[in-house]
Structures are given as structure tokens and as C-alpha cells.
Amino acid sequence: MVAFLAFLVLILCSCCGVVFVSSLNDEGAALLSFKQSIKEDPEGSLTNWNYSDETPCSWNGITCKDQRVVSVSIPKKKLSGFLSSSLGSLSELRHVNLRNNKLFGGLPSELFKPQGLQSLVLYGNFFSGTLPFEVGNLQYLQTLDLSQNFFNGSLPASLLQCKRLRNLELSHNNFSGSLPNGFGKNLVLLEKLDLSFNVFGGPIPGDLGYLSNLQGTVDLSHNMFNGSIPASLGNLPEKVYIDLTYNRLSGPIPQSGALINRGPTAFIGNPGLCGPPLKNLCSSDSEASSPSSFPYLPSNYPPQGGGKVGGRRGLSKGTVVAIIVGDVIGICVIGLLFSYCYSRICRCGKRKDENGYGFEKGGKGRKECLCFRKDESETLSENVEQYDLVPLDAQVAFDLDELLKASAFVLGKSGIGIVYKVVLEDGLTLAVRRLGEGGSQRFKEFQTEVEAIGKLRHPNIVTLKAYYWSVDEKLLIYDFIPNGNLGTAIHGKPGLVAFTPLSWSVRLKIMKGVAKGLVYLHEYSPKKYVHGDLKPSNILLGHNMEPKISDFGLGRLANIAGGSPTLQSSRMVSEKPQRGPQSSSASDAATVASVSSFSSYYHAPESLKVVKPSQKWDIYSYGVILLEMITGRSPLVQVGNSEMDLVQWMQLCIEEKKPVSDVLDPNLAQDADKEEEMIAVLKIAMACTNISPEKRPSMRHVSDALERLPLPSD
Incomplete structure (x- = not known):
């Protein structure tokens, strides 16, 4: 009888256990699957993630709305492991922030199932592999920050379907290839663009000039972009700083809009670039300054007419009179200027200092008088004296x-x-x-x-x-x-x-x-x-x-x-x-x-x-x-x-x-x-x-x- 009672208690406990485990909803189970993919959690960030709750809404890093998970935010917790595909089953997920951890491996395509996802921030991890084509499913995505990882491959063309994207930060990875065609025309809401320190190649898309909402720095530096700088980049807001350093760009730097008045530091590291603000002139510039590049003058220029002397057109009487009158007026103007300047300069005999310079003092309204010896006349600009603040x-x-x-x-x-x-x-x-x-x-x-x-x-x-x-x-x-x-x-x-x-x-x-x-x-x-x-x-x-x-x-x-x-x-x-x-x-x-x-x-x-x-x-x-x-x-x-x-x-x-x-x-x-x-x-x-x-x-x-x-x- 005792044995039977013990057996009955065991059965009841087991049943209770089954009910206890099954009390956690599906989203909680999905998050626990994510927890199992984490190999190290030195700060115990996930310790209160367990089966004892009906929902995960009280767990660290989890935010819910109407009992549905809308945010998973666990930054800077030194988590080590891979990203479980189970996160993709959180249908109402809006925000994922796992930056500055030690997560590795690729991004599962299932991660891009929640079509309402608005921000995906994975900055500062060890992720690798390519950006899945399924990223195009995220039509409400506004922030994509994959900076400081080890991603590689080309950007999928499907990224252009994320037309609400405002912040695209991909710096310090190994992304390569050309930017997708239509990059600028499709992502017109972009406010932040940072593609620096990758191996992107090909020409810079001319339609980047459509990105009229950009702010701060547009950073394309430290890549392998080649060809010329599109003049359309000048259409970007003038307050935007365009960093094109250390690429393989060539040709003249367009002098328009946002590209004007930029210092050479925005273009260094591109040996093929020329023209202002760089010191090396473009070959076309140097040719333009040579006599051989002036337009060809036809044989009937200047127009024929009037008397000729030795095969050349002579000056008319009216022209000669005009020249004489002009000379007389010029001489008079020079004389007046000389008289005015002389009236503003004191004679050297009035007063001199120990160095031979004449000067007068008249308080705050003091007039300075400049004087020099005959043997000093050729170096006046080197010997002018300043006597006031x-x-x-x-x-x-x-x-x-x-x-x-x-x-x-x-x-x-x-x-x-x-x-x-x-x-x-x-x-x-x-x-x-x-x-x-x-x-x-x-x-x-x-x-x-x-x-x-x-x-x-x-x-x-x-x-x-x-x-x-x-x-x-x-x-x-x-x-x-x-x-x-x-x-x-x-x-x-x-x-x-x-x-x-x-x-x-x-x-x-x-x-x-x-x-x-x-x-x-x-x-x-x-x-x-x-x-x-x-x-x-x-x-x-x-x-x-x-x-x-x-x-x-x-x-x-x-x-x-x-x-x-x-x-x-x-x-x-x-x-x-x-x-x-x-x-x-x-x-x-x-x-x-x-x-x-x-x-x-x-x-x-x-x-x-x-x-x-x-x-x-x-x-x-x-x-x-x-x-x-x-x-x-x-x-x-x-x-x-x-x-x-x-x-x-x-x-x-x-x-x-x-x-x-x-x-x-x-x-x-x-x-x-x-x-x-x-x-x-x-x-x-x-x-x-x-x-x-x-x-x-x-x-x-x-x-x-x-x-x-x-x-x-x-």
C-alpha cells in the first residue's frame, strides 16, 4: 500500500511537471531556444529566462505589447554563441539589439520573417557570412546596423525593397562587389550612410544624389570604389560631409554643391583624382592654360574693312582720339592719387625715432607716418613699423x-x-x-x-x-x-x-x-x-x-x-x-x-x-x-x-x-x-x-x- 501511494505521488508530480512546463507560451519557448544557443553568459543576463512564467514579458531584455514580444534588447552583456533561427517565430517583433556581444556565425534567413521588424542592431560582434536575400522582406525596416563584424559578399538587390530605411551602417566588415543598381533612387529616406572599411568596388552610383535626407557624414572611405566621382553627389545637402578617402577613384573632382569647399582630406588616398582642392592639376586643366589649346581663329577674323597698312588693319581717327583722351585721363587720375598719398605721409624731417622712421602720436586717433631712407626704398614692405594695437x-x-x-x-x-x-x-x-x-x-x-x-x-x-x-x-x-x-x-x-x-x-x-x-x-x-x-x-x-x-x-x-x-x-x-x-x-x-x-x-x-x-x-x-x-x-x-x-x-x-x-x-x-x-x-x-x-x-x-x-x- 505504501509503495502504491509513493507511486501515485510520483505520477501526480510528473503530471504537475508537464502542466508546469507547458504553461509557458510559444514565444517564451522560442526565446528559450535562443537561450540554448548562447554558450556563455558571464553576467547572468538570461538567468531569469525559465519555464516558470506563462509569458516572457518579465524577462531581462524583453519588451512586450499586448502580451506579445516586440523587442529583444541585450547589448553589452558579453554573450557568446550563435543566433538562433527561433527569433524569427516572434511575429510581432519590432526591435532586435544585440550589439557589443561576442555572437558569431551567420544570420539565419528565418530572422527576417517578422515583416514588421523596424530595427536590427548587431554592431560589434563576430558575425560572418553574407546578408541573406530575405532582408528584402523587412519593408518597415528603418535601422540596419551590422558594423564591426565579419560579413562578406555583395549586398543583395532585395535590400532596395527596404524603402523606409533611414540608417544603414555597414562599416568595418568585408562586404564586396558593387552597390545594387538603383541604390539612391530606392533608399531616398536614408539619413545615415556608412559603408567605410569594406571592399566595395565598382563605380559610385550616380543616383546617390537623390539622397536628399542625408545628415552628418556620408562615409564611403577605405573601399575600392573606382571610376570618377559622380557630379550628382553635389546635389546632396551642403551640410553633409562626403568622405571618399582611400579608394581607387580617378579624374577631376566635380566643383558643385556639397563637393565645393571641401578640403583635400576628403579625397586623399585616391592617386588618380585631380583638380581642386588637390594640388595636382588635371591634364585638361594644364592643356587649357597653354596657347595651343586656344580656339582656332578663322582667316576672316577680325572682320575685313577700313584701310590696311602692310596687310594689317589701320587705326581709325576716332580710335586714335579715344586713346589720347584715355591717356590724359589716366595721367590725371595717377596725379591725384599721388597727391593724396603724399598728403597722408609726413615728411621725414618732422620727427624720427632712433631707427630713422618718422612718426607722430595723437592719442587714440593717432596718425602714423611712414618714412624711409633712399637705400631702403626697395625693402619698404619688410621694414614698416606698427605702433598701435x-x-x-x-x-x-x-x-x-x-x-x-x-x-x-x-x-x-x-x-x-x-x-x-x-x-x-x-x-x-x-x-x-x-x-x-x-x-x-x-x-x-x-x-x-x-x-x-x-x-x-x-x-x-x-x-x-x-x-x-x-x-x-x-x-x-x-x-x-x-x-x-x-x-x-x-x-x-x-x-x-x-x-x-x-x-x-x-x-x-x-x-x-x-x-x-x-x-x-x-x-x-x-x-x-x-x-x-x-x-x-x-x-x-x-x-x-x-x-x-x-x-x-x-x-x-x-x-x-x-x-x-x-x-x-x-x-x-x-x-x-x-x-x-x-x-x-x-x-x-x-x-x-x-x-x-x-x-x-x-x-x-x-x-x-x-x-x-x-x-x-x-x-x-x-x-x-x-x-x-x-x-x-x-x-x-x-x-x-x-x-x-x-x-x-x-x-x-x-x-x-x-x-x-x-x-x-x-x-x-x-x-x-x-x-x-x-x-x-x-x-x-x-x-x-x-x-x-x-x-x-x-x-x-x-x-x-x-x-x-x-x-x-x-
Whole structure:
């Protein structure tokens, strides 16, 4: 009897078990099938996925509507395994987000069965294989992000059926082949297009010009597109940046619409391209400038008529009279101009300074008088003297007298002059750099250079407000930036043990700001400038810790002013900090002008061999700064009894597979939840510090990558 009861209990339990298991609906069973395909779940993201629930709506990463699964979102959980086809049975599925995991294998065609799917985000995994033809079933798809995987093959023509697509991001894969015919005409709603770092080939479709909704950067860089650049790309919105770098494009660069005023950095890496903004002219351009290319003139040109002298047409009386009258008028105009100029120039006998230059002073409305000796007449432009403060900003309301009467404190010294913190009587605070005395007097060259720099206006670049030039003084007047420089913010001030380390959010803000400033210099400034000496000590921090790139063009100006070493020559030696007298009033920015003893470690390797700086130099320097901000280490790292630069140390850590915690700045421990973002920045830094300049990304590409951070928490 006891045995029978025990048997009965066992049967009842088994029945209950069957009922318990079968209580989970079909969608829950499909998701559990997906769970079984996951081999590793180190963070336990799927631990509450089990048979005990009637529906999966309370499970981690699952969102339901009317008890139907509409979203599967499990990003950044280090899941390892393959993608189960069972997800395709979720008929109401709208969103799939599995980015930044370790999933591998191909995409099952069943995944594309839910025709209402709107977003498929698989960024940052190890998926491979081709994009299934069935992707065309997703007529409501708006976002397809397969970036940073190992997909290959051509894009299926069926992709063009996804006419609601707004974001197509396929960068850093191995996609190949030509883009499907009708790419631009069918996907007219696209707002984001990133095909970079693949092996797409063939010509760029001319119908890309139909994509009038595009925003930000259209990135076709680092592929194998060939042929000419379609002129229709100029039809894209003018604010769109078109990155065509490192392809196999050839022929002239169309000068229309969105292609106008783009710097050469948008086209480099295409040896066959020619014409503006590149320096190499197209063959047709050079032919057009030669006499042989002028139109053929027929034998009856000019028209026959009138008298002939020696077979040539003679001048009529009316023509001769007109020429004489024109000459007389011209002589009169020249005489009037000469008289006016003479009235504006003082006679040399009035008053002269010790160098033989005549001048008068009349307060703020002072008139300058220029005079030169007979033996100096041929070099007037090299010897003009400037006796007043020249404003470069319409808001400058102070003059030289006010500047010289103001309170001044030494901020620091360097090989290129002294920097002062100057406080005017009205409380306005400025930073004034004195370039030194004497040297060659090349005023016109200095004036051209300094006024070009003064036109630069960007929130992440220090504004040059005014300048002063004389034989004895050369001054540059800038906005004063109150929170010191980035080097101090990362490592603290020399001699002070305690300091408040920067949080990750502030560091990321600084990284983004510096990148934007460099993009402006490289692409939007009048001369597509190169900074050439970027380092933490010349990245200043404003009231809200916003970064301001300083010392731009300083080496060039110092060289023109004379008496200072050129920037290039300073690269050959290690700079040492020189401490000048400092006031306690300047303690908030005591290192604004200090020179880093590690300056040379921010310079690109090729800078020791190539005289002319390139934008790739700045990108390398920026990469070193990123590494310094992530690791908290100086650019020269002590390893045992030896030393190596920060880039080499980082490469060693990667080779030795050291844990991330050994690399990151210990002061960032409180931001441990942002580790994925830090790793993303680390990858950007390593790309920027590639030993090969050609393989470094453009600052535009870097800035766009940083703008994707912080990563969404979903």
C-alpha cells in the first residue's frame, strides 16, 4: 500500500511537471531556444529566462505589447554563441539589439520573417557570412546596423525593397562587389550612410544624389570604389560631409554643391583624382592654360574693312582720339592719387625715432607716418613699423595704453616667449604672449599670418583677439581660459600631491571637443591648417571644462618675429620646463604656457624625417593624448629598468593580453560601468597612433566615432 501511494505521488508530480512546463507560451519557448544557443553568459543576463512564467514579458531584455514580444534588447552583456533561427517565430517583433556581444556565425534567413521588424542592431560582434536575400522582406525596416563584424559578399538587390530605411551602417566588415543598381533612387529616406572599411568596388552610383535626407557624414572611405566621382553627389545637402578617402577613384573632382569647399582630406588616398582642392592639376586643366589649346581663329577674323597698312588693319581717327583722351585721363587720375598719398605721409624731417622712421602720436586717433631712407626704398614692405594695437575681433574695446597699465602676472615661460595673465581696469582678463625682442623685421609676413589666424572662430579653439608689433615688442592677445590645461587636469600640478581627477564623462567631453576643434582646423579653416604641436599643455579648459586648443600657429609667428627657434627645429631636442616667477593670483592657470618635458613623444614618427607638417601629425598627437587620458600615464612609461613611450607600452599590453583593469586609469574605477566606452576610445586611439600615416583615420572619422559615445544603456 505504501509503495502504491509513493507511486501515485510520483505520477501526480510528473503530471504537475508537464502542466508546469507547458504553461509557458510559444514565444517564451522560442526565446528559450535562443537561450540554448548562447554558450556563455558571464553576467547572468538570461538567468531569469525559465519555464516558470506563462509569458516572457518579465524577462531581462524583453519588451512586450499586448502580451506579445516586440523587442529583444541585450547589448553589452558579453554573450557568446550563435543566433538562433527561433527569433524569427516572434511575429510581432519590432526591435532586435544585440550589439557589443561576442555572437558569431551567420544570420539565419528565418530572422527576417517578422515583416514588421523596424530595427536590427548587431554592431560589434563576430558575425560572418553574407546578408541573406530575405532582408528584402523587412519593408518597415528603418535601422540596419551590422558594423564591426565579419560579413562578406555583395549586398543583395532585395535590400532596395527596404524603402523606409533611414540608417544603414555597414562599416568595418568585408562586404564586396558593387552597390545594387538603383541604390539612391530606392533608399531616398536614408539619413545615415556608412559603408567605410569594406571592399566595395565598382563605380559610385550616380543616383546617390537623390539622397536628399542625408545628415552628418556620408562615409564611403577605405573601399575600392573606382571610376570618377559622380557630379550628382553635389546635389546632396551642403551640410553633409562626403568622405571618399582611400579608394581607387580617378579624374577631376566635380566643383558643385556639397563637393565645393571641401578640403583635400576628403579625397586623399585616391592617386588618380585631380583638380581642386588637390594640388595636382588635371591634364585638361594644364592643356587649357597653354596657347595651343586656344580656339582656332578663322582667316576672316577680325572682320575685313577700313584701310590696311602692310596687310594689317589701320587705326581709325576716332580710335586714335579715344586713346589720347584715355591717356590724359589716366595721367590725371595717377596725379591725384599721388597727391593724396603724399598728403597722408609726413615728411621725414618732422620727427624720427632712433631707427630713422618718422612718426607722430595723437592719442587714440593717432596718425602714423611712414618714412624711409633712399637705400631702403626697395625693402619698404619688410621694414614698416606698427605702433598701435591691432584688433582682430570687433568686440575689442581696449587700446594699447589700457593694456600696458593693467595688472599683469606671469603664467609661465617657454622657448617661445612669456605668457602673462593681464587684468584690465574694467575687470576683463586676457592672456598676453610676448614673442620677444629683435630679430628679422618681417612685418608684412607677420601681419598676413596673424590676421589669418585671427579669423578662426570655433568654440574649441582659443580666440586671438588682437596683436601688437614693434621693433622692441611683439604681443599676441588672447581670451583668458581659467581652468588651466589638460596636462594638469590629468596629472595634477607639479609639487601638489592631492588633486581631483577628471570623471569619465568630463574626459569624454574634452575628447569630443578637441576632435571638433581639429576637424575645424583641418577642413573648414581658410587654409586647411595643421596645428603641428598638439599636446595636453596647449589644450586649455574653460569655465565648464570645455576644451580650447591653443598655441595654434605659434611656431610660425615666432619664427617670423625673429629670435625664436622654429617649431620644426624644436622637435629635434627634448624640451624642458622653465619655471618663471608666478603669482598666487595666477594659480588657477599656472601652467598655461609651461612646456612639457615629454613634448617630443606627442610627435608623429615621420615628423623627424618630413619637414612639412601634415594633418596626420595632428591625428597621431591626438591619439597619444587619448591614451594619456584613458590610462592616466605620462607619455613616457617606466617598465622595469627601461622606459618606453606610451604608444609602445599600449602595444605591449595588447600583445601580452593584459586585463583592461591594468591599462585603465585607476581614477576611473568609479566609472566601471563605462568600460565598454573606454575600450571603444582605446581602439580609436590605437588607430590614430598607427605608425603608417596613411592608415590613420581622418579627424572627421574620429569625431564621428566619438559622437556615438556615450553608448546607449538599453
